[in-house]
Amino acid sequence: MVDLTDFALNEEYKRLQSIGDKLAEIESLIDWKLFRPILESMYKNRTASGGRPEADVLVMLKMLVLQQWHGLSDAELERQCIDRISFRKFLGFPEYVPDSTTVWSFRKRISDNDKESKIWNEMQRQLDVLGLKIKKGMIQDATFIHSNPGHAKADKPRGEDANTSRSKDGDWAKKGGKSHFGYKFHTIVDKDYLLIRRFQTTTASVHDSQVDLSEKGEVVYRDKGYFGAAAKGFAATMQRAVRGHPLGIADILRNERISVQRVPCERVYAVTKEVFKAGKVLVTTVERVNVKMLMTAFSFNLHQLRTLKKKGTI
Secondary structure (H helix, E strand, O other), rough: OOOHHHHHHHHHHHHHHOOOHHHHHHHOOOOHHHHHHHHHHHHHHHHHHOOOOOOOHHHHHHHHHHHHOOOOHHHHHHHHHHHHEEEEEEEEOOOOOOOOOHHHHHHHHHHHHHHHHHHHEEEEHHHOOOOOOOOOOOEEEEEEEOOOOOOOOOOOHHHOOOOOOOOOOOOEEEOOOEEEEEEEEEEEOOOOOOEEEEEEEOOOOHHHHHOOOOOOOOOEEEEEHOOOOOOOOOOEEOOOEEEEEEEOOOHHHHHHHHHHHOOOHHHHHHHHHHHOOOOOOOOOOOHHHHHHHHHHHHHHHHHHHHHHHOOOOO
């Protein structure tokens, strides 16, 4: 009966395959099974914080990718994974599709067990294996991730004392005369392959210049928001006019050269916000937002790997 069911599913999938399946393309780009030890280590005992997972951890990781890739809520993710043949194929036609509560718990467990860095490091290791090692040129930038400020006054308590459904950790920042509430997604990408190499999630009020994602030996291109801030790498930062010291022609021309180098970074935020719908979050703490940004960066790199494969780079 199982063989008959598998046959029927694969026959149903053939028509989609004949016209192209984007998810099948990204599924083959990385070795998913290497994430299994990282994820299964979160279920190391049978206590309240451990115990065996209710579903395959790789199925749940892939569901988080699908969620971010298509900008889905937990409930809609569950429905789509049951309904869409391309989603089921991407998940490997599992006998059991985890429900929305299980997915929520899995995402929370990643945060509670501090597994974000290990998941991310494994992704970066696989990029290196593909021959996409970082060279020198890097671009750092940041973007606002909006969340619900609620209607309470700004001086009302947040954090654990906040008896409200609004964002508990988010805060306000102003840029270009506009106010933003929520968080910031800081990234650094390499100029050669436009892959996100490092990221950090902060509240919105943290100034761009307070986060340095560069490493020694790297040339890091940065806009005027980083003016005056040191970097571990070589800082190619745009100059900013200050009172009594207007920009000279040399600084203006230098800014133009740096701006040209930085242009490709705009694609990162265009994809993450317009395609992945990651510009707004419903989760309420910086830890939970960080997991969402992990999956955003993870999904973007899969998106970019697909582009690089089409170009013949890998």
